[in-house]
Amino acid sequence: MTKILFKNGNVFYHGKLQKLDVLIENETITEIKENISQADRIIDLEGKLLAPGFVDIHVHLREPGFEYKETIASGTNSAKYGGYTHLVAMANTIPCMDNIETIKDFEKRVKKDAKVHTYTYSAITKGLKGEELVDFNVNSKENIVAGFSDDGKGVQSKDMMEMAMKAAKANGSIIVAHCEDEAELEPGACINDGNYAKEHGLVG
Template structure:
């Protein structure tokens, strides 16, 4: 039994109010302004924020197949340090989770090594090749969050339509990386001012928005829950806004780096600024911020994508896409948007926890009696420089190294078990 004393939570009016929580058998059994219990182990939170556990619906754990980049153990330790209690693991592994056998293998690895709750995605197509659809009906009976070929867009409209129909029939979402390969033309950075000034081949914004437009119409035709990964362009935001106005079941996520950085922030072709989708124009960044604030974009997801430092040393043209994000997402968002008054603390928590649980129908993201004791304790006053050398993730590939930010998670609780604790916590 654990008693968390002298915490604070955010109420519906974005006010910080005092809160004590008593946890027993993985459940919040009592929650009030003052609780006394002589049998419980007491942690004095000294006014720190108690948030429902953070949820990230877009993470690359790399294992199985790419353990040099990350493992389930290191990735979920990084998640715990970042305050995440639930994450969803993308399907671009070896083997790809495209069959009962492969999903079962990955579930066994997660059961053995995961430090937080992990829901795997199953692939949409066999081998993520965009051709033959997986056994949607059989895989839906496993503990998957949904179906995704993340890293690759589904190129054939007919394949996506059939996948959506089958996913709708089993009440599972299609989670889509949106990219029309025929519009890439060998690009590796955004087709914008930085690429033009430095002689780089650009990735057109329409390579993302064209596929989103197609898929929105397919989602309308099938009724499926269609979730868009890492949205990055102003046109894409407008399409999602239109879809929601039409009552189409579309949700979307955005990553912290697309809210904070634009292509002109790239420094000296540093490959830690290379991700897919790429950093877009500042107008795109501002459209994503506006979309998040007005509810067009539902959630913040890190797209945590660790790579080995040797790979990121290949140069801007050939280095792999992707950056890490689990350990820095909350303080970056809090410092950039809450401390500057652009976003309320409640809005941030909703976008990083509660909404994800709601749209994916998860029984988490709740701070209430009887709920699972999945909690994130955050020291809003703790200021610290981001130091990638101290990451628990194997990946150190971040463009935010050296940023001075506040609002660091200091304790993470999953099902009543403390999975991460900063040295400052007794």
Template structure:
């Protein structure tokens, strides 16, 4: 059925809000502005912002294998509540999508229960072991959006190099969680000032940056497209910036928590503050901001990583890494950076829509005639406190519980259908 979204504001190239309307039919945008079609279902935007649905290149939905943490149903519903309409699911599931059979299993689960677009990764190695290489051509043919062993860095340079060469032939992106296992030292947070104060083992920054430096050179030699997950250190930023200057086809993402927090914010031995990579030093956080603004870092991804309350209640040493991110990402970033004048609204929207879509050559993240009707209505004036117990996600593991934030999605439309609507 035709839907007409009236009384909304669209963001133009000058970051100005202009009054408009959008008409959608058959899952597509068919008009921007213009008259209300006769017989159309009317959605009143009440003067709020209409933005493209957010695109997240880095999420963990846990299903199959870890449904006690999250499912495709709960994770995609959480994404919809946060305004995300396209999410790329990492391969650290059980089974791992390392074969056509396993990838088809995951595709079936997605078709059965996802309420937004879920695009699965294929793994680079069998069982994410870092050793035996997967058949990338077969995985691409059955719907893999990109290739990664996310959660673990590929330790053997030869394995990464050979898979980069195969990915280059397929014009597909290799995506990397960069971490040299020999430099982790059983750390649970950043090796800096705060870990010493808390008496907790630290993870040095070089653990991440040394593998990025290796990988960009491998990508250059292989002619591959290479994307760096969750950049967190100033040295990593330097490696990516230098690689881009050399013409290497590298892109990078940053997570909201690394932009918003640093090591000294950690209140104590609380695993809701345990993430990988960890919260780094203030100078690292400042470097990430600068890199986002100058284009060294291309986009923002959440690294949504749910765990159970029981898993996260045992302190930093015993708990798994990861925090949830879907339902808080936009309001937190809008409040801390757009409202304070550090970013424009258009910059934030672009980093969460068109920029990530471009990295994987996805036709999403935009409002134009003929595009998929993936849209969000955002009330930029709505302010509320974050309450983890109200999350749609099964995960409650967030350091932002109790924070006040402004600018909340109140409706999410995926392929023309309303998949989230704020309860009045």
């Protein structure tokens, strides 16, 4: 049995940050209190924050298709250094993450390159066009698919969104909505239509 002791961590415990020691035995936390001393390996955190791995459910890894912006390797590496252990990547890749072949290819790339636990959304509609649903029954079966999102584009038809929500529910999955109604968009609009927009002559 290997006991690893994190000493002098700043630990969020019982609703507040406290200076505590955390003992881990075989990958399970077995004790959180002041002044634990027995362990096979002791890591002195010198007051640094000790937290569970963070989870980011809105990530663009940009692979495949936009590797000049980001890759699975670079994005997950920066996640790791920021304390994130689980990511879900958005589906607006090229090809779009709307079919089983592209999803399986993403899974292969993740196995090869990812530095943290990495998942993806399936698109809601083919090509994020809002016209035709993806195959929810097939895509939701993949373990790497955490849900469905057309992020980057809002689904504009409420009937389409209702069908998508029902399909997600039928498969025990979820919809992650990019809430943008394009009918509200004015040409050149760049900011909420409020006082700041008026004062600065910006199209709201």
